[in-house]
Amino acid sequence: MISKGGRQQLEKLADIIGDVFGVAASTGVVLFSSVDDLPEGSFIELPDQEDASNLAESGFIQTNRYSYMKYFINDEEYLWFFVGRSKIDSKKILELAVCAYDNKEDSDRRKTLDFFRSLMVNGVDSVSAVDMSHYGSMRASVSGYAVIVIVNEKKKNIVSVDSEAQIAILESIFPMGQGFYVVPVEMGKTAVVCPLHSGFTFDDAVNQASLIKDTVLSEVMMNVSVAVGMAADGIRALPAAYKTAERAEAVGSTFELNEKCFVYDKLGVHRLVYGLGAESCLAYMKEVFGTEFLSERFSKAKSNTKDELLVTIKLFLENNQNISETSRALYVHRNTLIYRIDKFNKITERDCTKFEDGMLIGVALLIMQYFVKMFPERLETDFN
Structure with a gap:
């Protein structure tokens, strides 16, 4: 499809070239023509099989009637055609026409992308009302x-x-x-x-x-x-x-x-959770886990040490508090898993096997993950 800006550029090129000049789809349907006896929507004579093969190979051919140049717009194949002049002149004219059209298309494309970039990043006030109306009504x-x-x-x-x-x-x-x-x-x-x-x-x-x-x-x-x-x-x-x-x-x-x-x-x-501030995060985590648990966890976070207990409880909740599924996922014995759960419950004075406590702990674990990534400086000031 030829854009409005592209059509205007073709009209300028047609005025400069002066001879029969136009663009057709690969099917032969005329999309633009400089002469009235070859109107848009009519069909141009397509190259025969041999010429079509040469066109596919070289991108340009000249027949008894037209010179053709293959060109792609947005992955669609088009034929530029021209009547008159020698083969060398015809090829040069079509090459120059394609180059001029490309420059116009590139310019329009950059302008369009700049408009959308400015609009999205800087807001409505950063673009002109004319551009807003133009792109909004396209x-x-x-x-x-x-x-x-x-x-x-x-x-x-x-x-x-x-x-x-x-x-x-x-x-x-x-x-x-x-x-x-x-x-x-x-x-x-x-x-x-x-x-x-x-x-x-x-x-x-x-x-x-x-x-x-x-x-x-x-x-x-x-x-x-x-x-x-x-x-x-x-x-x-x-x-x-x-x-x-x-x-x-x-x-x-x-x-x-x-x-x-x-x-x-x-x-x-x-x-x-992502919208919470540091103080809100700390207050909730202390309420659910207690200071002792948090201090130990954040000490491991600061040293990038894998927190086995935290991983265990998180996976236990993700497996709907199912002992068998969690032990299989962790590749540990059932008794080892129960020991870790009991240890967690003792430190936090919560029971992660119960639904209500499980919900509170699940949210607190999300907040902890968020807190460590978003407020790493607080690990030093609040949990030395």
């Missing part, structure tokens, strides 16, 4: 938007540079020709703006987002975390959708959730 069938955020894994405080291959993978999953926008936000972070309509719902966006992690890992050996924010009911709501996608990624990564895609609306208690 697709009348759009009922809303979904925003997907992709963040590259950090290693030793260094984030791998976004490669062209990684962007190309995302664009293959979310083609710009279908209305998607793959927007590089900053080093190590990319956003995908997905228009929602009857043929592509919010659930479809989540399903597509779930493909990203494995695809990027297999293709470019980069581990990424992927998140989807709240649905935006219009283009003005895109900043909120982006912010909630960022928050979903932060929540999922902080709690190390085993999901291919973190969906903001499905993060439940993890999302609630």
Whole structure:
């Protein structure tokens, strides 16, 4: 599909070239023509089998009637055609036309991506009302938007540079020709703006987002975390959708959730815990666990020592307080597991085998995980 800006560029090129000049789909349907006797929607004569083979191989041929050059727009094949001049001149003219068109397409693409980047990151006030109206009215069938955020894994405080291959993978999953926008936000972070309509719902966006992690890992050996924010009911709501996608990624990564895609609306208690301040965290943990238990746990956290007791209780709760399932998962004897549970109950004066205490402990464990990651300095000041 030729964009409005692309069509304007073709009109300028036609005025400069002056001869019969146009663009057709690979089927021969004329999409743009400089002459009235070859209107849009009519069919241009396609190369015969031999010429088509040569065109596929070299990208350019000249027949008795037309000169053809093969060109791709958003992965769709098009034929540029021209009448007149020698073979050498015709090829040069078409090459220059393609180059000029490419420059216009690249310029429009950069402008579009800059608009969405500024809108999502800096808000509505950062973009002009004219651009807002232009991009907001581009697709009348759009009922809303979904925003997907992709963040590259950090290693030793260094984030791998976004490669062209990684962007190309995302664009293959979310083609710009279908209305998607793959927007590089900053080093190590990319956003995908997905228009929602009857043929592509919010659930479809989540399903597509779930493909990203494995695809990027297999293709470019980069581990990424992927998140989807709240649905935006219009283009003005895109900043909120982006912010909630960022928050979903932060929540999922902080709690190390085993999901291919973190969906903001499905993060439940993890999302609630993520908003707590340090004092609220400390108060709840002390209420549930007591100071003795916390001091020992945080001492291990500071020294990066594996906390066997904490791992045991967490897995016990994840297995619905089932002794047999937990002992199998830990590869320990049933009696060893019971000993650890009894030890935990004695230190905390709780009974993790009971449903009510189990709920309190489960939330406290989430808060502890969050506290260690978000407030590491408090481990030194509060638990020396």
